[in-house]
Amino acid sequence: MPLYEFYCPDCRKKTEELCSSDVGSIKCPACGKDAGKIISNFRTGRSSTGGGTASSSCGG
Numbered sequence: 001m002p003l004y005e006f007y008c009p010d011c012r013k014k015t016e017e018l019c020s021s022d023v024g025s026i027k028c029p030a031c032g033k034d035a036g037k038i039i040s041n042f043r044t045g046r047s048s049t050g051g052g053t054a055s056s057s058c059g060g
Contacts, residue, residue, distance in 0.1 A: 001019060001020060002018070002019075002020075002021065003016050003017070004016065004017055004018075004019055004021075004023070004037055004040075005037070005038050005039075006025070006026050006028075006035040006036060006037055006038065007035055007036060007038045008028035008030065008031060008033055008034070008035035010028070010033040011028060011031040011033070013028060013029075013030045013031075013035075014038075015028065015029055015030075015035065023037070024036065024037055025037065025048055026054075032033050032057055033058045042047040
């Protein structure tokens with residue numbers, strides 16, 4: 001199952017969830033309201049010049 005990112009507009013929290021592609025929203029684990037699926041930024045660690053490194057934009 002793929003990993004999707006969800007955003008809750010009520011408490012402004014992002015969360016990741018393993019679920020099928022047809023799931024459009026989940027209950028926010030922080031506040032219990034609906035959190036909608038968002039498009040995630042994805043980095044492979046490769047660049048067109050060949051020496052790039054991936055940097056994490058995840059916050060905790």
